[in-house]
Amino acid sequence: MRLTRAVPVAAVVAAALAVAAAGAPDHPPEVARVTPPVPHLAYLTRVPGLEGLAGLDAQAGQALFDRPWAAAPASTRSSDGLGPLYTARSCAACHVNHGRAHPADEAAPVPVGMVVRLAQPDGAPDPVLGAQVQPLATGGLPGEAHVGVTWAHHTVALADGIPVDLRRPVVLLADTRWGAPDPATTAGLRAAPPLVGMGLIAAIPAADILAGADPDDRDGDGIRGRARMLAGQGGDPVPGRFGRRAAEATLDQAVALALSVDMGLSSHLLPNPWGDCTAAQAACRAAPHGDGDARGHEVSAQGVALIAGHLASLAVPAPASAPDARGAALFDAAGCAACHRPAFPIATAAGPREIRPYSDFLLHDLGPGMASPVGEPGVAPGEWRTAPLWGIGHAHAVGLGRESWLHDGRARSLLEAILWHGGTATPARDRVAAMDADDRAALIRYLEGP
Numbered sequence: 001m002r003l004t005r006a007v008p009v010a011a012v013v014a015a016a017l018a019v020a021a022a023g024a025p026d027h028p029p030e031v032a033r034v035t036p037p038v039p040h041l042a043y044l045t046r047v048p049g050l051e052g053l054a055g056l057d058a059q060a061g062q063a064l065f066d067r068p069w070a071a072a073p074a075s076t077r078s079s080d081g082l083g084p085l086y087t088a089r090s091c092a093a094c095h096v097n098h099g100r101a102h103p104a105d106e107a108a109p110v111p112v113g114m115v116v117r118l119a120q121p122d123g124a125p126d127p128v129l130g131a132q133v134q135p136l137a138t139g140g141l142p143g144e145a146h147v148g149v150t151w152a153h154h155t156v157a158l159a160d161g162i163p164v165d166l167r168r169p170v171v172l173l174a175d176t177r178w179g180a181p182d183p184a185t186t187a188g189l190r191a192a193p194p195l196v197g198m199g200l201i202a203a204i205p206a207a208d209i210l211a212g213a214d215p216d217d218r219d220g221d222g223i224r225g226r227a228r229m230l231a232g233q234g235g236d237p238v239p240g241r242f243g244r245r246a247a248e249a250t251l252d253q254a255v256a257l258a259l260s261v262d263m264g265l266s267s268h269l270l271p272n273p274w275g276d277c278t279a280a281q282a283a284c285r286a287a288p289h290g291d292g293d294a295r296g297h298e299v300s301a302q303g304v305a306l307i308a309g310h311l312a313s314l315a316v317p318a319p320a321s322a323p324d325a326r327g328a329a330l331f332d333a334a335g336c337a338a339c340h341r342p343a344f345p346i347a348t349a350a351g352p353r354e355i356r357p358y359s360d361f362l363l364h365d366l367g368p369g370m371a372s373p374v375g376e377p378g379v380a381p382g383e384w385r386t387a388p389l390w391g392i393g394h395a396h397a398v399g400l401g402r403e404s405w406l407h408d409g410r411a412r413s414l415l416e417a418i419l420w421h422g423g424t425a426t427p428a429r430d431r432v433a434a435m436d437a438d439d440r441a442a443l444i445r446y447l448e449g450p
């Protein structure tokens, strides 16, 4: 595949720079961002002003986030109930320093923050292994499979002739000791996203997300994006905003799903104590569980709220570098902001504020190159939620020198991530491929800022 040369962006950039110089229009002040005292803990600073009881609750929530859970029955009943099948023992094991998954290397075991999702052609879970592969199990039971990945490589050439190697994961399951998955089931990798700005994302009014949706390209900008509508409380449809495919509308739901599918822990929102064990896994369903005591479920409603509260109380780090004005203009001129929406207004106790997540929280079809092997009912294979870009300049430090990009961690650099954009984002990608090396570097510098 060779990327075609697109319209030169220089003229548009000059115009955009002139507008930027004229001064920003009337925006409410941005929600305070915090300069991290320690680089690798950039995603772990608290929203300023959060003291006293709220602060203590946030600390209790962080303890639950960090805690390695134990199999039931354990001497500490409040932290048992892990599994019987599980992918990791703690939230922190996958979201290291609250950051993104480490990259999977060509020949090394898949890092813990990369999980394997399974689905039948209609999106239903696999009848044997369920919705996710849990490689680990408690109580002497076998794990579901050994997970391996091979990489399909291809090269694209930028307009100035520079080749870029791109790779896409192909999941291999070996040693399936509960039985092989159904032959029609497909498997796909999902990388743990960074947990930046969760409370601020939760604060965006649903109407503002919906107002950005344009599934039929009515405004003629070539970009189609749609809200993923989910059943809200009382049955009213609400837009999903959390998860790689916006499958969760609230932070509580995202936490409950993680507890269930990643650690086999029940809560009031997902009450099965056996998590992702299927009816075909009778020994798993019959194994000891941690529910039925004073907690009600393995994790009480209060526990879920504490974890969500902890995530919601974390501040967004201050930009990693001074804004690159030329890069900012290139970002606009290339059409990135059409999906990576810079700002949303939110209401706070201190009055109206602005947040700058660089996402519209909509689903966009990024084309066949980004098609997931794992289907979900009502979601096209190439549809993903626009990844927020705030804080990404800290990813390297937070990941202790290792970071991965996109929903399955396939991209090893920001340039690779951009070059995977297809579908409705094809013109934007082509404009980047057509840039000269200086402009490309300015754009990447800008991305590392927000």
Ligand code: HEC
Pocket (backbone or CB within 6 Å): 065, 087, 088, 089, 090, 091, 092, 093, 094, 095, 112, 113, 114, 115, 190, 191, 192, 193, 194, 195, 198, 241, 242, 243, 244, 245, 251, 254, 255, 258, 259, 262, 263, 307, 311
């Ligand atoms: C085994 C690895 C793993 C563990 C353990 C894990 N996560 Fe995740 N987490 C992921 C992956 C992978 C995703 C992306 C899933 C998707 O949307 O497809 C994710 C997504 C999330 C999201 C959505 C973020 C966003 O950008 O919208 C939140 C919130 C979250 N996890 C919180 C938690 C919490 C809280 C825990 C502990 C209760 C936890 N996770 C445990 C791997 C993990």
Ligand code: HEC
Pocket (backbone or CB within 6 Å): 223, 224, 244, 331, 334, 335, 336, 337, 338, 339, 340, 363, 364, 366, 370, 384, 385, 386, 387, 388, 389, 392, 404, 405, 406, 407, 408, 414, 417, 418, 421, 424, 425, 428, 429, 432, 447
């Ligand atoms: C049509 C909408 C659209 C446009 C236009 C678009 N993006 Fe994206 N972008 C997305 C979506 C959706 C994702 C998430 C893909 C995934 O999860 O695999 C994404 C992911 C990314 C990521 C990866 C972030 C991460 O944390 O892994 C980067 C970097 C990025 N985009 C930069 C850009 C740049 C730079 C441009 C302009 C040249 C651009 N995007 C244009 C929709 C878009």
